[in-house]
Amino acid sequence: MNDPILEMRGVSKSFFGIKALRAVDLTVYAGEVHALMGENGAGKSTLMKILSGAYRPDPGGEIRIEGQPVRIEGPLGGRAAGISIIYQELSLAPNLSVAENIYLGREISRSGLLARGAMREGVGPILERLGADFLPSTLVAHLSMGQRQLVEIARALHARSKILIMDEPTTALSAGESERLFALIRQLRAEGLAIIYISHRMDEVYALGDRVTVLRDGRLVGSLDKRDIRAEAIVRMMVGRDVSSFYKKDHDPGAGKGHPVLTATDMADGKRVKGCSLTVHAGEVVGLAGLIGAGRTELAHLIVGAAPKISGRLELEGQPIDIRTTGEALEAGIAYLTEDRKALGLFLDMSCLDNINLAVLGRDAKLGWFLDRDKARERADRAFTGLSIRAANVGVPAGGLSGGNQQKVLLSRLLAIAPKVLILDEPTRGVDVGAKSEIYSIIDNLAKVGTAILVISSDLPEIIGICDRVLVMRSGLIAGEVRRTETAPLTQEDIMALATGTEHLDA
């Protein structure tokens, strides 16, 4: 093959002392599709943001484009160096036309006036080359997701980019749109563009990838050429790390044989969740694994009434129950810990005391209306001691606490209702290691007293470390269940195979 178009040597990036990327090398040639894989948090997006100029790499590494060392700085640096990125969340202005979007920031003007006509003509040939079925003057708001992606690609070509980075481009696309995108990617490859393709999906990597590079924990694990690309090998490269010993699982692992507490049947929302059934027993910790976008959070939202369902039945301790709002769920004893504690969980300006007591204020109230301040303070003090929440006092605003302590405050609110069912969505996201192991102990202790627990997590070692069995979701469906047996423990490979849909490919 000819000389590489992009060479990265020893590129590192740290945030506040945490290494997000450690001396990563990456070589990309013109006319190839280079797949970049890794678990969530492996460093793919950090790498991408360095190439776009959003992050500045730590000193010491080197980036060469067509053999020339470059420094990519500022948000326009990537584009100036010939690199365009198409993010998962497209970055188009829906209120502007296709042509205006393509020219965004580089508008043509004649004596100070916007030359719309010239801009429309300027993008015509590119749209034609891409086989677009819409006009330069169409408003982006009127385009489908697939068409919008085409606009993004057109923008990259128009900027004469030589390297195109695509981050999970098919997430929002239908099957037909994905097929058209693949055809287009092959066309661009033939035209000599280098494409870095980030995806979780094994089938896409098989279909498109000329080479695969795998990242894990910010390190380069290795690269495979097309003839060596095998699901098995990639999965092992992606997950192969030791499960540390800080996971705690002292509760009775045979609890799965206890009585069913929560049974959900055929839950669907008509969008992301397409008919899921599951059962959680008393004293059991069940994992819900799957890739981001598989519909895990959406399924949890359906169960607790945070989103409207189009079908599905719930049973709580054998009794059918109708839940339409999260208030009703809490009343019934089903508590949900959100994955986004800042946007959907905590009241950052309110005190820890109010945050902890919020769900039980009405139950505790005197005369039905008036706050029982003694009871509230007692409860908050108990939570601070019991969960070892570290803050000056219960009166400080929750927003000032560290991630781990915020999570424990939110957890205290749910525990205040003494839930029968506890659904935890990414319970240790953005939490430091110490608080993580404390949260694992809390989960373990709740299981011991008979709480039925469902844990959604993208952290596979965590799921394996704390769960009794694991349900795996893929594309809105429960793809399968991984159980531990007398002889074989839960394995990350089994879960990943179900999550990425490679169990058939391997067979």
Next chain:
Amino acid sequence: MPDNAASKAQPAPVMTNGGAAETKRQRVRMLISALGMLPVLLILCIGFHFLSEGRFFTGQNLGIVLQQAAVNTVLAAGMTFVILTGGIDLSVGSILAVSAMAGLTMSKLPAVGALWLPVAVLTGLGFGVVNGALIALLRLPPFIVTLGSLTAVRGLARLLGADTTVFNPSIPYAFIGNGSLILVPGVASIPWLSVIALLVILVSWLVLRRTVLGVHIYAVGGNESAARLAGIKVWAVLIFVYGVSGLLAGLGGAMQAARLYAANGLQLGQSYELDAITAVILGGTSFVGGIGSIWGTLIGALIIAVLSNGLILIGVSDIWQYVIKGLVIIGAVALDRYRLQGSART
């Protein structure tokens, strides 16, 4: 990884070394935000006292200030409920007018004239609940809904009196508008209007700080999505706050009617909503909701009344009073921004 970076950017836990200093700083910050504009109010009072050669701190003048602050205090109390949820109520001036018109019209009916007071208040409540229902149930933006009712209700107010001024020199309960509660005969008295305003503030404080509903109001303003997920009936909270704002506008209308023995659907309560909003913002309540106190609103309303009174005392022309008050509003919002920078929200 960006996740990680974000969590690392958070301030460290407050119990580590130097925790005491951190706590102290937090205390000072809380004290500053609690005191808020009180020092400004005191400085204004003292400044006007000297500039007016000692005419500000007299019993009679203070009585006038309190009386002038009363109606705006009542409106601003209702506005505090609304702004705490992150909303706005532009219609209070119009609701005040329609309530006063309804009350005065009622007071002229011989048999049931004494019922004019509850009629005025309930008229206000009714319009407030309609605002709240449109906002909570149809999910329309508060600014748009109350901008609409600002106009529509003003029209209804004119309709009630056939676009004339309604008089009733013998209106029942006239004492609340012009009488005073005698504390020490011949020495100290306080206008009934101010007594009502103070009671409204006290009840508001009780609701906001001592009831479950109060916590829910702060929660909705602080983070509406989280409130919904926490099982709070957000729609009920919204209808309540706009209902309260309407009810208090109705009470304000009754106070005005009793004070003037008259009401005019076109002129009464014009741009009162602006004074009420100014008082709330001056009082330190955040425009995005979730942060603020009713005591701040009381101070804000007093600042506005002192400003009007003091500027007249030192002989500033009517025209310049507008300019100065306008600058005070902008200054207050700038202050709001500055305060928010220090909070957890950013």
